Amino acid sequence: MELKTYIVGRRQEINRALDRFLPKAKTRPATIHKAMRYTLFAGGKRLRPILAIAAAEACGGKAADALPVACAVECIHTYSLVHDDLPSMDNDDFSRGRPTAHKVFADGIAVLTGDALLTIAFEIISLVKPTRRYGPREMLHELAIAAGSRKLIAGQVADLEAEGKSVTRGELRYIHENKTAAMLAASVRLGAMSANATPRELNAVGKFGEALGLAFQVIDDILDVTQSSEKLGKSAGKDVAAQKATYPAVIGLDAARREAQRLTRRAEAALTLFGRRGRRLRELSNYLLERDY
C-alpha cells in the first residue's frame, strides 16, 4: 500500500474513533461540545495519532488496539493549539485553515474547550485495554509527564518568555524539545505500549519520536519563513512578526535546513531495530522531511 493511501485510511479510522470518544455536539451544555468538535475536527493532519499507530505496528501490534492512545494524544495536541492561539498567548486568528476557537466562540469558552480536551484525553486513557507489560498506570504516567509542566507546558512557557528576546541555540533547543518533541515521543511510545513493546523497542521508538519531533519543529520554523499563509493554513510570517525564537532566526536558513536533515537521519537510525516492521515509521519520517522546505 502507498503511504498516501495508508495515511488517508488511518486518518479516517482516527476521525471515526474520535467521533465515538467525544460527547455528541448536542450533549448539554451544547456550547462546549460543539466547540470541542469544532477544534478537533478542523482538518488536522493527525500526524501524532498516525505515528502512534505506526509505532504499534512496528512493535507487532494492531492498529485497532492503538486507536485509544492515538485519540488521547490528538486531544492533547488540539488542546495545546486552542490555548496557544488565545489572545493572552500567541493571539492567532487562524489555525488549521479556520478561525480559531476564541474567534468563533468567546475567549472564556476557548479556555474551557482546551480544558475539556485535556481532560477527555485522560478519560480515554482510562478506557485503554492493558497489555501484559503496560496498564493504565504506565500509560497515564507517560501522557501526564509529557503534557505536564516539565515538558509540553514548559515548552509553551519558555516560548512565551523568549518572545522579543534574543535566545541562544540551547534555549531554542529546550523550547522545541519540550513544546514539540516530548509529545511526539510520547505518541509513539504510547502506541508501542498498546502493542506490548519490549523495553528495547519502547526505548528505540522514543528516541525516534524525539528526533522526529525536533526535525518536524525545525521544518515548521523554516516553512513559516518561506511559505504563503494559504499553503500553511495559518498566518505565515507570524513567528517573525511576533519575534518568536525560530531556527532560521537563530542559526540561519541554510543551517536550519541541514539541522532538519541531520535530525531526520537520527530518527531513521533509531528504527534499525524494527527491520521491515518499521517501514511505515520510516516512510512517515521521510514524508515529513520531503515537505517542500
Place this chain on the structure above:
Amino acid sequence: MELKTYIVGRRQEINRALDRFLPKAKTRPATIHKAMRYTLFAGGKRLRPILAIAAAEACGGKAADALPVACAVECIHTYSLVHDDLPSMDNDDFSRGRPTAHKVFADGIAVLTGDALLTIAFEIISLVKPTRRYGPREMLHELAIAAGSRKLIAGQVADLEAEGKSVTRGELRYIHENKTAAMLAASVRLGAMSANATPRELNAVGKFGEALGLAFQVIDDILDVTQSSEKLGKSAGKDVAAQKATYPAVIGLDAARREAQRLTRRAEAALTLFGRRGRRLRELSNYLLERDY
C-alpha cells in the same frame, strides 16, 4: 480529638504532601512552578482533600493511603479557580485573600498554570497505590469524568452562559450540581476507593458528597450577599455585580437558607451506613452548615 484540631492536622498533612508532589519552585521553567505553588499554597481551606481523607476513614481506611487522591482533587479545584478567575471568565482580582494568578503573572501564564495543575492531578493518580477493588483505571475514570465537559466544565459553561440572564431554579441546580457538587462527590468517592470501600459504601459516600456540595454552594451564594470582602477573602457582592445566577437571587434569601439546611440533612442521612466511623464526615458537614449565614 476536636474537629478544629483534626482539620488543622489534616491540612498540614495535605500541604506537606502537595509540596512533595509538586516540582520545586526553581524547577525549569521557574515561572510555571512558582505560579503553580503561588496558587496552590494560597491558604486554601483544603475542604475537598480533608473530605476525601474523612471518607477514607469512614470506610475503615488510613489517611496516609488517601493523601494522593486528596492532593489530586485539590489540584483540580485550584486549576478550576485559576481559570475561573481569568479576565475572559469571572475576571476576579482576588482569590483566597490574595491577588489572582493573572494579576501576579501574565494572563497567558495563568492559563498555563491552570493547565499544569489539571495535568499534575492526573500524574498524581498514576502514583496511587491500588486496592483490591480499585486500581488506577477506576480512579482515573472517576476523576476525569467529574472534571470533564459533562460535569465540572459543564457547570462553568452553564454559569458563564447564565450571566445577566434570568435563570430557572432547575438551571441553577444544574450549574451547582456540576460546578461544585460533582467534584465534591468525586473527592469523597476517591477517598473511599483508596480505602477499598464496598460498592454500598462508595454509593453512600457519593450521595453524601453530592448533597454536601449543593449545600456548600447554596451557602457560598448566601455568604456572597451577606458578608464583607475581608471576611470572605474575595470580592463580596461579586455575584450580584456580575448578575450571576445565585440561590438568593432566584428563590430569595430565606428559601435559600432553608434549602441549605434541607440539603445538609440529606447529606447526614447518607452517612447512616457508616455508624461511628462516619463521625468526621458528619462533623465536617455540620461545620459547613454552621458557617454564619
